[in-house]
Amino acid sequence: MGLRKLNVGRPAFSHRATAQEDDVICVTGSWSFLGSWIVKLLLQHGYRVKSTIPHSQEDIRLLRSLPQAAMKLELADVDLLDYGSLSDLFVGCTGVFHVPAPNYDINGTHDYPVEIIDNEVRGVLNVVEACANTSSVRKLVLTSCLSSVLWDRQYYSSGVVLDERNWSDLDFCRKEKMWAAVSKTQAERAAWALARDRGLDLVVMNPAVVAGPKHVRACMSSSMLDQSGIFALVHVDDLAAAHVLAFEAEQAAGRYICFEKLLSKSDILEAAREMYPNHPIDKRLESFNPCVLSNDKLKHLGMNFGQGILEVEA
Numbered sequence: 001m002g003l004r005k006l007n008v009g010r011p012a013f014s015h016r017a018t019a020q021e022d023d024v025i026c027v028t029g030s031w032s033f034l035g036s037w038i039v040k041l042l043l044q045h046g047y048r049v050k051s052t053i054p055h056s057q058e059d060i061r062l063l064r065s066l067p068q069a070a071m072k073l074e075l076a077d078v079d080l081l082d083y084g085s086l087s088d089l090f091v092g093c094t095g096v097f098h099v100p101a102p103n104y105d106i107n108g109t110h111d112y113p114v115e116i117i118d119n120e121v122r123g124v125l126n127v128v129e130a131c132a133n134t135s136s137v138r139k140l141v142l143t144s145c146l147s148s149v150l151w152d153r154q155y156y157s158s159g160v161v162l163d164e165r166n167w168s169d170l171d172f173c174r175k176e177k178m179w180a181a182v183s184k185t186q187a188e189r190a191a192w193a194l195a196r197d198r199g200l201d202l203v204v205m206n207p208a209v210v211a212g213p214k215h216v217r218a219c220m221s222s223s224m225l226d227q228s229g230i231f232a233l234v235h236v237d238d239l240a241a242a243h244v245l246a247f248e249a250e251q252a253a254g255r256y257i258c259f260e261k262l263l264s265k266s267d268i269l270e271a272a273r274e275m276y277p278n279h280p281i282d283k284r285l286e287s288f289n290p291c292v293l294s295n296d297k298l299k300h301l302g303m304n305f306g307q308g309i310l311e312v313e314a
Contacts (some may be wrong), residue, residue: 024049024050026095027050028096028127029101031099033212037237039053045244045248048073049074050074071259090131094137096137100120100143106180112174125186125190140195144205150166162292164254165296187208203256210234211233232261234259243304
């Protein structure tokens, strides 16, 4: 069995708003892998784009080679902890995409990573506040994570269906030292509280493990495989399209779980044995009962997965 990336095919959604000539979108955050794909798609849709994503030199060359990029792409630097710089950046923007990195590497550390988590929450709150106080901004699309949905021990009985109404239990996450889940859950809850208080139109994307070019095997680390009864994948091209759909669809509201492929228990065990042949399979991985994860809400919004399909093959 292996994972393979098929050819990019049909459009991810068939109906969308048309970008106006003066529509400017700002993309902020630290997740360059996803952020670069979102910037690319926005340019292809005709938007003018300001990006503060820390793009690699290879990504910058690719983005600048796109049609209209010379006229419509602006690369900028911003400190997410500096509210004033964000406020200045968002002037004239009709939408903002905030794309923080997953921070999986902080999981399992003995001590609570106060600075990392506090900085993520502060950065998200600054983005929300700056958007709310900028009259031109009509919507903020925030990238959260599936880890803000999954982690509650009561969910893990066979047949439970998880959807956007579910939230991770922070006490459980702290006990298990799943600091990335703590960070994402705290940041997303804080964003929702402030956005509602300020009357800001906020939409949150909760993606599964993100795969794509050069990221197919890397995304399936052993630490991810042995932590959960769910293993779901989404191609980065589909995830970028889901973000743009969430901005363009007037009816988009709330949270959206985003995944294309939900692996079965046998799929996960076989993948783990293939990728880590010299390591014993964790007993927790052999004994879990997978939950059922729903992406129906995103599909009902108009999302058609298949930009870059990931399939499990024998």
